Amino acid sequence: MKSYRKELWFNTRGRRGFINITPQVQQCVEESGITEGFVLCNAMHITASVFINDNESGLHQDFEVWLEKLAPEKPYSQYRHNGYEDNADAHLKRTIMGREVVVAITAGALDFGPWEQIFYYELDGKRRKRALIKIIGE
Amino acid sequence: MKSYRKELWFNTRGRRGFINITPQVQQCVEESGITEGFVLCNAMHITASVFINDNESGLHQDFEVWLEKLAPEKPYSQYRHNGYEDNADAHLKRTIMGREVVVAITAGALDFGPWEQIFYYELDGKRRKRALIKIIGE
């Protein structure tokens, strides 16, 4: 069994933002030399998400509006977590979007359906944060 | 390390539907000859889900009502994604239900608790779509 590890670092200008990391994950698969296995891709922070969905800006705006309805950022005082912090909503939003994805590797490539793309979704940005790529297989 | 791959294809009559794929996943585990490992089971489409829960029709109706409340299908115009499409709600509903499950294989069988069953949940059907079964282990 072989394994491979890489961290991807991000620093978004705004509080929230979508970053398509599919090309970087594909490059990791190539670098790993693993042709059959699993790749785990997870946010290493608890106010960010890694998820798979469409690379379509209208849908990303829909996610923003929808998550703000399900877990509003303000008023900050509605959350007990917001004593010294203001990011309780980011913890909740990331829970809906998910921490991680596991993707199959087949014949040396991400084994994806036609529209699957991997996104890092920053929900409490303006600082350096990261995702983990870990691959195991042969 | 051994690996195994299979696609399961579906074509639901309605826009939405639940399909219990546990027997098919069990058969894949048997075909793989893998006795210790992980099986990844994921929707290959971004408007469908693979999830684990109860095989109980009342609960499935509850999921339908609940998801329609959290991410309503109509009016279509409420979503920016719905320019040429009408399935934005399916992208959101699948986000709540999840894209994938990872299940342990122990002694050649799915290592499940008493009521765990795997479902493919079609959220934008009436066409051929598929799930991926990928197994690694020994």
Added chain:
Amino acid sequence: MKSYRKELWFNTRGRRGFINITPQVQQCVEESGITEGFVLCNAMHITASVFINDNESGLHQDFEVWLEKLAPEKPYSQYRHNGYEDNADAHLKRTIMGREVVVAITAGALDFGPWEQIFYYELDGKRRKRALIKIIGE
């Protein structure tokens, strides 16, 4: 490839409760002797969750309030699943929180960001229930 399996058992006094299982999962990793691989940690019951987030009691109270808003426990009669049972809300709440996590193992330890902690979240307790730890790797 090596593999390791353990069940963690719980019996919460109340209907709902958070249990930090990070130390137990770390101990499993050590016992396994696996230094590079994946650990799968999943609830074996469909009314409980395993998730990763902050070990902060204010946030846990926020989760409680938030899930009760998104999937209220009562009135029981609002759910079709609640014929002979009263736990439909637990099935829905666990769906939002997630069934499982997959965590990378690197150099013999859980490969975590600064605040990641693993929780078993009981949503229908007052009885013995369990989570599965399964590790594969080398």
